[in-house]
Amino acid sequence: MTAPSEQSNLQCPTCAGQRRFDPPTQRLSCDSCGNGETIEHCASINPAQETPYNPGQPSDDPQSTVAVAVHRCETCGGGVTFVGAALSERCAYCNGPVVLEPQDTEFATMALIPFQIDQDDTVPNVARWVSGRLAAPSDLADAVAKGKTAALYAPFFTLDSSEAISYWGSYRVKRGKRTVVKQTSGNFTVFFDDLLVPASPHITPLIRDGVIHDFNPGNLKPYDPAYLAGFGAERHHMTVAEGMEANRDDKAVLIRNRIQQHSHRHLSNIRFTTDSSHIRYRRILLPVYILHYAYKGKAYKIVSCGLRGTTYGERPFSRVKLFLYSLAISAAALALGIAYGAAGLP
DSSP states (O other): OOOHHHHHHTBOTTTOOBEEEETTTTEEEETTTOOEEEOOOOTTOOTTOOEEEOTTSSSSOGGGEEEEOOEEETTTOOEEEEBTTOOOSBOTTTOOBEEEOSOEEEEOOOEEOOOOSOHHHHHHHHHHHHHTOTTOOTTHHHHHHTOEEEEEEEEEEEEEEEEEEEEEEEEEEEETTEEEEEEEEEEEEEEEEEEEEEOSTTOOHHHHHHHHTTOOGGGOEEOOGGGGBTSEEOOBOSOHHHHHHHTHHHHHHHHHHHHHHHHTSOOEEEEEEEEEEEEEEEEEEEEEEEEEEEETTEEEEEEEETTTOOEEEOOOOOHHHHHHHHHHHHHHHHHHHHHHHHTTOO
16 A cells, blocks of 8 residues: 555556556666656755764654554564555565454665565575485475465665673683682773664564575665555665664674674673664564465465575475485494404404
């Protein structure tokens, strides 16, 4: 669903037909007459611009909210908006049924990277992913071919921050025949630039991994509903504070890795404190194709990035193939042991 003014802008000026965004040409294309039009941006809008954030403020800027109609999933609760004629009766996240809800309020999107490849381009990418799965059932490709693909703009934050880190940890050193545990500590500052943070609880690690490796902030464009024409989108409902809290564990992993690099030792029992400052953010949308398929009654997903087609997925295993692989590995280990014994090696 979209506002009437946005809907009228999506009508073809030649035949008044419905227009959709076409990823290969990056233009609006009419379904009826094929007429195409370039999406123009205001020169004064900089999609790379970031907004400062003060952790002490109670909430995000209320002026940045917009009202939209949302189709809510009855299974997982995911909410998707539609611009133009595209409308799915199934949820892009879980393939559950969706129903139209009254108007909802959400935070305005600042920028996006539009779909670069169309849905047909995902077919060989998915096929290569399936063929590369070891111990997969022989009929997995047939099951995947019967699946249904949803195209979705998923909501993310980009976050910048300066982190003043103090840490403590221990490491082991050899003293003759003894191993001694020593303590160490340190302080340093690290700057995180454009950390990509999911802005929805419905963005699973699989979906995040499907786009994070292809993300380049230099490709961001100013938000324009024309890019969403023909696609679904989940918009932003999380505040910046909620996004930072949801990203706390992933950020802690990054900080621990930086601590290991700073100490030049393999530390264990790491403890740290960090003081975040100079926080800046963007609310962006990134394109993904999510293929839903079933195998023996169980649901699985395959995610293909709408930028370059990087593909990740969930899949079943063949118990017979796993058993045969384990036999082969055991046989190889036994043969290697016999060969070492015959050679008289220790």
